[in-house]
Amino acid sequence: MPVEFKLIKKTKENSNPVLKPGEAYISNLVEKDRFVKKFLWIACYLCGLEAPTLSHTLTENSDGTVTISPSLMCPKEGCPAHYYIRNSKLELT
Numbered sequence: 674m675p676v677e678f679k680l681i682k683k684t685k686e687n688s689n690p691v692l693k694p695g696e697a698y699i700s701n702l703v704e705k706d707r708f709v710k711k712f713l714w715i716a717c718y719l720c721g722l723e724a725p726t727l728s729h730t731l732t733e734n735s736d737g738t739v740t741i742s743p744s745l746m747c748p749k750e751g752c753p754a755h756y757y758i759r760n761s762k763l764e765l766t
């Protein structure tokens with residue numbers, strides 16, 4: 674299975690896109706009408722479970738790609754997915 678990461682553009686009309694495995698979109702965390710940070714909603718490339726990366730740091734690179742640190746682990750019990758997102762590429766650990 675090819676391991677690919679795809680960043681989906683969120684639009685006004687489609688603010689909660691349905692994700693396929695390996696897909697993600699950038700969302701804003703807002704608390705009490707105050708912007709807190711950007712995070713990624715990502716669908717696990719193995720099982721497709723969608724989860725936010727709230728405890729991770731999202732960096733938007735000058736070339737339009739994103740990097741997430743530290744590494745990501747799927748929250749679904751029994752799913753072995755553990756990976757990095759670097760420059761919008763999914764890399765296995």
Ligand SMILES: [Zn+2]
Nearest residue numbers: 717720747752
């Ligand atoms: Zn998973």
